[in-house]
Amino acid sequence: MNCELTKEQVVGYVQQYGSPLYIFHGEEFRKNYLDLLNTMRAIYPKYNIAYSYKTNYTPKIISLVKELGGLAEVVSEMEYTLAKRVGYESKDIVYNGPVKGNALFEHLAEDGVANIDSLDELDTVIEFAASHPSLKIKLAFRVNIDIEQGFISRFGVDAYEEESKDAEIDKAFELVRKEKNIEVVGLHCHIGRSRSIDAWKNRVRIMFKLIDRYFDKTPEFIDLGSGMNSVMEPALACQFGGHIPTFAEYADVVATAMNEKYGSLPVEEQPALYTEPGTTLISGCMSFIGSVKTIKNVKGKSYVTFDCCGGNMGDICHLKQLPISVFHRGGEIKKVEDAIFVGYTCLEHDHIYEGFSGELAVGDLVQFRNVGSYSNVFKPPFILPNCAMIQIDGDGTPSLMKRAETIDDLFHTYVF
Ligand SMILES: Cc1ncc(COP(=O)(O)O)c(C=O)c1O
Structure with missing residues (x-):
C-alpha cells in the first residue's frame, strides 16, 4: 500500500480544497479490498x-463497496437507512x-437476516413474528464466546465451547424452536x-462446535465478524510489536477450515462465509493533511500547533506515531527536538504526534497516514466543524467526497 503523496499534490489539493483535508486513496482501497476478497475466495x-x-x-466509500459486490454491515437504524439510500436491499x-431500532422490523419483513444480540431483543422479534404470521422470519445469533481475548465482551448471547448450564444461547434456540415462522x-x-x-483459530473452532451443537442442518451463513490486522506501512507496523499477520495467513486458518468442513458439499448447500472488515480495509487507505500554525517553546519543550485536532484523525493518533511526511512551503525554518504536535482544541491531551525532531516552519503541510477508521465518523462538533474530504484515484486527480462543514450545518438543530 502506498499512500505517500508528492509536495506538488499536497500543495495543489490544499490550494483547491483548503486545509485541513481528508484524502481517500481510492485505488489503494480497491486493491486492498480485492486482495482480501480474492485471498479468501481462492x-x-x-x-x-x-x-x-x-x-x-x-457515502462514496460504501457505494464503492457496493460496486465491488460487498455486503453492508450496519449496527443502527441510521446505518441501515444509509445502506438503503445507496441502493442495498x-x-x-x-x-x-x-x-x-425499529428499522429491524422493516428489515425482517423484507427478507433480511438480523444477528440477535440478547434474549430481550429476541423477545421483540418473537412478538413481531406472532403478529405477522404470514411472514417467514430469518435470524441469526451473535454469540458471546471466549477466544482467550482476556476480557469479557458485552456483546452477543452467552455461549460456551463446552455445554454449560449458564449458556443463554440454549434458551434462545429453545424459544425459536417453539415459533412456526x-x-x-x-x-x-x-x-x-x-x-x-x-484468536482466529479459536473463533473458528468454537463456532464450529456451536454449529454442530445447535443446528439440525447446515446454516446458510457463518459470520466471523472482523479483527484482522490491516496492511500497514513498516513505520507503523513495527509499533505493534511482533508479527502482523497477512490476509493470506488469516485465510489459511479461516477459509481452509471452512473448506475442510463444508467443501465436499454441493456449492448450493455450503454456508456462505462472511467477515466484517472495517479497520482491516479502510485504515491504511485514508490520509489527512494539516498545516502548521505555530511553533513554540514552553519550559524547554517544543509544541507545534496545527489547524486540525486528534478528533479529525481518531484515537490512532493518540495511541501510535502515525506515518507522516512534512512539506515545507517557504516559511522561516526552525529546528525542533522531540516536539509534540498538538491540535487547535483547548484540551491539554490533544497530542496528534509525539517525538518529532527535524526542521519545520509555520505554513508547512504535514500528511498523516493511516487515518481511515473511526476518524471522520468520530469527529465531534467540538470547537470547529469538520473539514472537506477528497478522493484521489490512479493519476492523482481529486474529486470531492464531502465538503467542509459550516457553522450552519452544526447549529441548525439548536433553537436560537
Ligand atoms: C460487529 C463488528 N463487526 C465488524 C467490526 C470491524 O472490525 P475491524 O475494524 O477489526 O475490521 C466491528 C468493530 O468494532 C464490530 O463491532
Whole structure:
C-alpha cells in the first residue's frame, strides 16, 4: 500500500480544497479490498465481505463497496437507512448491534437476516413474528464466546465451547424452536481487540462446535465478524510489536477450515462465509493533511500547533506515531527536538504526534497516514466543524467526497 503523496499534490489539493483535508486513496482501497476478497475466495469461494459501516460510512466509500459486490454491515437504524439510500436491499444487509431500532422490523419483513444480540431483543422479534404470521422470519445469533481475548465482551448471547448450564444461547434456540415462522439460519461472532492468528483459530473452532451443537442442518451463513490486522506501512507496523499477520495467513486458518468442513458439499448447500472488515480495509487507505500554525517553546519543550485536532484523525493518533511526511512551503525554518504536535482544541491531551525532531516552519503541510477508521465518523462538533474530504484515484486527480462543514450545518438543530 502506498499512500505517500508528492509536495506538488499536497500543495495543489490544499490550494483547491483548503486545509485541513481528508484524502481517500481510492485505488489503494480497491486493491486492498480485492486482495482480501480474492485471498479468501481462492480457498473458500463462498466468502464475501460485509463492510463495517461504523468504521467509515462515507457515502462514496460504501457505494464503492457496493460496486465491488460487498455486503453492508450496519449496527443502527441510521446505518441501515444509509445502506438503503445507496441502493442495498435487505437481503444484502448484515444487521448487527445491541440496539437496532425499529428499522429491524422493516428489515425482517423484507427478507433480511438480523444477528440477535440478547434474549430481550429476541423477545421483540418473537412478538413481531406472532403478529405477522404470514411472514417467514430469518435470524441469526451473535454469540458471546471466549477466544482467550482476556476480557469479557458485552456483546452477543452467552455461549460456551463446552455445554454449560449458564449458556443463554440454549434458551434462545429453545424459544425459536417453539415459533412456526422463525428460523435460525446463521451464526455470528465478533470479538474486538484480538487480531492474532490464534484468536482466529479459536473463533473458528468454537463456532464450529456451536454449529454442530445447535443446528439440525447446515446454516446458510457463518459470520466471523472482523479483527484482522490491516496492511500497514513498516513505520507503523513495527509499533505493534511482533508479527502482523497477512490476509493470506488469516485465510489459511479461516477459509481452509471452512473448506475442510463444508467443501465436499454441493456449492448450493455450503454456508456462505462472511467477515466484517472495517479497520482491516479502510485504515491504511485514508490520509489527512494539516498545516502548521505555530511553533513554540514552553519550559524547554517544543509544541507545534496545527489547524486540525486528534478528533479529525481518531484515537490512532493518540495511541501510535502515525506515518507522516512534512512539506515545507517557504516559511522561516526552525529546528525542533522531540516536539509534540498538538491540535487547535483547548484540551491539554490533544497530542496528534509525539517525538518529532527535524526542521519545520509555520505554513508547512504535514500528511498523516493511516487515518481511515473511526476518524471522520468520530469527529465531534467540538470547537470547529469538520473539514472537506477528497478522493484521489490512479493519476492523482481529486474529486470531492464531502465538503467542509459550516457553522450552519452544526447549529441548525439548536433553537436560537
Ligand atoms: C460487529 C463488528 N463487526 C465488524 C467490526 C470491524 O472490525 P475491524 O475494524 O477489526 O475490521 C466491528 C468493530 O468494532 C464490530 O463491532
